[in-house]
Amino acid sequence: MMTQTESSNYIGVDLSGAALRAALVTNEGRVVERREAALSAGDIATQVTRVAADLRGEASRVFALGVGVPGLVNPETGRVIISSDLPAIVRSDLQTEIAQASGLNVTMENDANAAAYGEYIAGAGHGSRHMFYVTIGNGIGGALILDSKLWLGDSGFAGEFGHITIDPEGIECTCGNVGCLETVASAPNIVRRTHERLMRDSTSSLSRLGLNKNFTASDIAHAANDGDDFALMMLERTGRYIGTAIAAVINLLNIERIVLGGRIMEAGDLILNPIIREAGRRSFQPCFEATQIVAAALGPDAVPIGAAMLARDMSGAAH
Numbered sequence: 520m521m522t523q524t525e526s527s528n529y530i531g532v533d534l535s536g537a538a539l540r541a542a543l544v545t546n547e548g549r550v551v552e553r554r555e556a557a558l559s560a561g562d563i564a565t566q567v568t569r570v571a572a573d574l575r576g577e578a579s580r581v582f583a584l585g586v587g588v589p590g591l592v593n594p595e596t597g598r599v600i601i602s603s604d605l606p607a608i609v610r611s612d613l614q615t616e617i618a619q620a621s622g623l624n625v626t627m628e629n630d631a632n633a634a635a636y637g638e639y640i641a642g643a644g645h646g647s648r649h650m651f652y653v654t655i656g657n658g659i660g661g662a663l664i665l666d667s668k669l670w671l672g673d674s675g676f677a678g679e680f681g682h683i684t685i686d687p688e689g690i691e692c693t694c695g696n697v698g699c700l701e702t703v704a705s706a707p708n709i710v711r712r713t714h715e716r717l718m719r720d721s722t723s724s725l726s727r728l729g730l731n732k733n734f735t736a737s738d739i740a741h742a743a744n745d746g747d748d749f750a751l752m753m754l755e756r757t758g759r760y761i762g763t764a765i766a767a768v769i770n771l772l773n774i775e776r777i778v779l780g781g782r783i784m785e786a787g788d789l790i791l792n793p794i795i796r797e798a799g800r801r802s803f804q805p806c807f808e809a810t811q812i813v814a815a816a817l818g819p820d821a822v823p824i825g826a827a828m829l830a831r832d833m834s835g836a837a838h
């Protein structure tokens with residue numbers, strides 16, 4: 520039987536987007552090969568196994584496979600308990616199905632947790648020991664690494680940063696609460712707030728966002744990068760909401776590093792700087808001064824790398 524060594528490889532799969540993304544990853548978290556395939560709602564285990572088989576053709580030794588899923592995973596069983604983005608995976612025992620079809624050890628993890636671990640091993644979290652990760656896209660996810668380990672919480676659901684209340688009088692959230700951070704700062708909600716403000720704010724007439732009623736959060740980021748004052752203001756206000764929630768995390772954890780990822784970070788410093796400013800204004804200063812707040816570094820590789828590295832750890836690899 521082969522033993523795992525430093526030249527071992529792992530496969531990481533990301534099921535959180537519209538497409539299935541997979542990567543062949545080294546023991547140190549470096550991507551050797553990537554694959555992307557359309558993700559259909561049908562037999563997901565077969566789709567994952569097919570991509571994994573393709574990637575295994577590129578490497579002599581693959582020891583384990585990790586899958587990042589848009590949902591909550593029971594850490595005991597690996598079963599996906601809740602997934603609003605991909606309901607089909609809740610109905611199946613995906614972990615067992617993929618393990619049987621591929622012959623590999625399979626680890627399942629929430630996509631934000633996987634991305635956090637990827638950034639921690641090979642990205643913007645590298646070199647830290649305690650890290651909080653936030654991803655801002657269609658939803659807002661969070662994940663916590665304490666003493667170099669993913670902190671899953673009592674039942675595996677730690678890090679629900681997007682559901683911290685930011686406005687007690689706010690609008691209803693998908694989780695049932697009112698005024699969660701996600702209801703103002705997720706990509707669709709930034710778009711919603713921007714539409715609302717375009718309607719009532721006369722200074723918005725100079726913004727090019729008014730020309731296209733189907734703009735996205737990326738369009739807002741690009742307009743801001745091009746100097747559009749209205750788009751800049753929307754990012755500034757969004758940054759203040761996120762920074763307020765970040766301040767609570769800083770005060771609670773005295774955390775070493777906070778890594779911000781997801782689509783919204785396309786705006787770069789235009790969103791990062793307001794977040795840092797607001798976090799600085801609202802947090803306990805000795806805690807704030809000990810915290811580095813930085814943008815994520817791995818982009819769409821974060822989930823595949825993190826899922827692969829979690830699979831590596833679970834299978835007891837040398838590292």
Ligand SMILES: [Zn+2]
Pocket residue numbers: 681682683692693694695696699701
């Ligand atoms: Zn919520």
